[in-house]
Amino acid sequence: MVMKRKILLCMAILSISFTFASADTDKPVASVNLKSSSVIEAYIDANVHCNAALLNQVMDNEAVLKITRQGKIVEQNKRDLVDFYKRRGDITLNCTSNFEILSTSDCVVMVRVDFKYPLFTQENYVTVVKDQNGIWKISQIHRFNG
Numbered sequence: 001m002v003m004k005r006k007i008l009l010c011m012a013i014l015s016i017s018f019t020f021a022s023a024d025t026d027k028p029v030a031s032v033n034l035k036s037s038s039v040i041e042a043y044i045d046a047n048v049h050c051n052a053a054l055l056n057q058v059m060d061n062e063a064v065l066k067i068t069r070q071g072k073i074v075e076q077n078k079r080d081l082v083d084f085y086k087r088r089g090d091i092t093l094n095c096t097s098n099f100e101i102l103s104t105s106d107c108v109v110m111v112r113v114d115f116k117y118p119l120f121t122q123e124n125y126v127t128v129v130k131d132q133n134g135i136w137k138i139s140q141i142h143r144f145n146g
Contacts, residue, residue: 052085060137
């Protein structure tokens with residue numbers, strides 16, 4: 001009888017542990033998507049610190065990054081970009097950042113985000129959209145390395 005109680009207790013503890021371990025960790029801050037400005041700040045932070053979870057949180061599932069390389073446009077989808085950040089790991093890039101809101105409406109914000117590295121400046125034109133639930137996410141990024 002005592003052994004059955006110990007086994008049941010162990011199983012209950014393991015069950016609770018698995019429940020907490022499998023909780024959704026791709027949402028670093030639940031409120032980050034409630035304001036367009038928070039999404040932009042999170043995008044900057046995710047880029048500077050290669051934070052895949054935060055980038056995943058602020059990008060729409062259908063989001064696309066377009067990069068101009070040698071006269072051609074290269075596209076990366078959200079999954080590819082998040083996977084790239086996961087492989088890079090948690091590092092801090094040697095750059096400073098700033099942003100400027102170019103245009104805004106009730107459901108779309110266009111922002112220029114610059115990352116200034118020692119030898120060049122990367123310009124990102126970011127489109128942030130609000131869905132029918134009031135959630136702001138990045139739908140498109142155009143990147144220029146100059």
